[in-house]
Amino acid sequence: MTQSSIHRCPYCFVEIPTAIQPVACPACPEPQVRNQKDGRQEVCDIHGVRLEPHCADCLKQLPVLWDEVTTTCLAMAGTRNSGKTVYVGMAANLLLRWGRINGLTVTHYDSESRASFESRFGALDPSTPLYAATVPETSAGRAVQQEPVLLRIQTAHARKDHVLVLRDVAGEDVQNAAMDRQHFRFLPRADGVILLVDPTDSRNVKNALTNQVTLAGSDSDPAAVWGNLDSLARAVNIRRRPPVAVTVAKFDLVLRAGNTKTSDLSSALAGKGLRLHHDPSLQASTFDPYDADLLDEELRTLCSRYLDRHQLLERARVNEDDGVPVKFFAVSSLGHAPVGRQIASHGTPSYRCLDPIKWFLARAGLIAAG
Numbered sequence: 001m002t003q004s005s006i007h008r009c010p011y012c013f014v015e016i017p018t019a020i021q022p023v024a025c026p027a028c029p030e031p032q033v034r035n036q037k038d039g040r041q042e043v044c045d046i047h048g049v050r051l052e053p054h055c056a057d058c059l060k061q062l063p064v065l066w067d068e069v070t071t072t073c074l075a076m077a078g079t080r081n082s083g084k085t086v087y088v089g090m091a092a093n094l095l096l097r098w099g100r101i102n103g104l105t106v107t108h109y110d111s112e113s114r115a116s117f118e119s120r121f122g123a124l125d126p127s128t129p130l131y132a133a134t135v136p137e138t139s140a141g142r143a144v145q146q147e148p149v150l151l152r153i154q155t156a157h158a159r160k161d162h163v164l165v166l167r168d169v170a171g172e173d174v175q176n177a178a179m180d181r182q183h184f185r186f187l188p189r190a191d192g193v194i195l196l197v198d199p200t201d202s203r204n205v206k207n208a209l210t211n212q213v214t215l216a217g218s219d220s221d222p223a224a225v226w227g228n229l230d231s232l233a234r235a236v237n238i239r240r241r242p243p244v245a246v247t248v249a250k251f252d253l254v255l256r257a258g259n260t261k262t263s264d265l266s267s268a269l270a271g272k273g274l275r276l277h278h279d280p281s282l283q284a285s286t287f288d289p290y291d292a293d294l295l296d297e298e299l300r301t302l303c304s305r306y307l308d309r310h311q312l313l314e315r316a317r318v319n320e321d322d323g324v325p326v327k328f329f330a331v332s333s334l335g336h337a338p339v340g341r342q343i344a345s346h347g348t349p350s351y352r353c354l355d356p357i358k359w360f361l362a363r364a365g366l367i368a369a370g
């Protein structure tokens with residue numbers, strides 16, 4: 001197992017060459033990025049401050065000591081309300097816990113990234129209301145950047161620290177076929193895309209649960225979002241398209257609908273031996289490809305036959321024919337439906353949340369697959 005040496009900008013996901021170090025003034029409103037002259041500490045003529053490492057592509061200042069880490073950069077995608085923001089917050093907290101259980105060191109990249117995470121995601125505790133809709137990045141004319149979540153992962157065998165970069169997006173942005181190519185170029189450059197699929201619009205879930213929980217579904221099709229990503233990748237002419245983790249979100253609702261005896265889902269989910277009734281993701285430090293393959297098969301059947309998502313399977317086939325790795329996953333960030341806008345007071349027994357991320361970390365050679 002060799003760890004990938006990929007090193008990307010955490011904002012635009014461009015691969016940063018290690019040999020040169022572009023720098024610019026952190027105080028200049030429109031930074032002039034240039035290559036650092038050998039060993040010289042340059043200073044801005046206007047502000048008198050030291051030039052700091054910047055990304056030559058998006059011109060943003062890089063986090064401190066960014067040249068010393070390797071990266072895995074993941075982007076969320078999915079329709080509005082599919083659970084992306086809740087997932088990012090929960091997955092980050094679970095990764096910290098997963099590290100503690102499995103003897104890896106997982107921490108926020110630095111105090112700044114920790115503060116930014118905590119101000120946006122809170123502690124996801126039972127008394128906090130859920131998040132307001134993610135603000136679209138390109139609505140008000142000028143594009144704003146969503147700050148990515150940065151988690152540092154240290155393992156015994158890796159020479160450099162590895163940073164997992166997780167970027168949330170607003171559903172509006174990826175539902176929009178005409179999304180801004182320049183701004184969203186990070187998506188096709190990612191090391192992986194987690195495409196969340198909201199099961200609450202499917203007839204079987206709706207019929208079984210209408211009287212039990214409020215279903216805040218989305219208004220668009222995840223296969224259409226995936227189609228937009230594929231067009232974007234073609235438009236920016238990126239040859240290597242990122243692997244896609246097609247991830248059924250809010251899986252607690254699917255399992256709950258399966259408990260309704262009259263539901264078609266009930267027979268589909270009947271086998272106790274099904275992988276989707278097991279959740280090894282937090283307890284194991286490794287990624288289990290055998291478990292993942294069986295789960296992938298179960299979920300493809302579930303999506304096409306029981307969750308009205310056969311277009312997803314067509315998109316998956318088109319992508320796989322083009323050599324893009326695709327795997328189906330299922331997660332529940334909350335473990336059960338929220339009550340009103342609060343998380344239920346008995347906490348959040350999440351379900352398989354780390355599987356998609358562990359797949360990407362195994363692909364990067366950071367954790368073992370076995």
Ligand SMILES: Nc1nc2c(ncn2[C@@H]2O[C@H](COP(=O)(O)OP(=O)(O)O)[C@@H](O)[C@H]2O)c(=O)[nH]1
Binds near residue numbers: 082171
């Ligand atoms: N039952 C259930 N509902 C969830 C779960 N995750 C998110 N939700 C619901 O979906 C809503 C939208 O989530 P959010 O993360 O804001 O969606 P986004 O628009 O994709 O970012 C939340 O307010 C919750 O009501 C989950 O794991 N289970």
Ligand SMILES: [Mg+2]
Binds near residue numbers: 085086132170
């Ligand atoms: Mg959101």
Ligand SMILES: [Zn+2]
Binds near residue numbers: 026
């Ligand atoms: Zn300056």
Ligand SMILES: [Zn+2]
Binds near residue numbers: 013057058059060
């Ligand atoms: Zn950049």
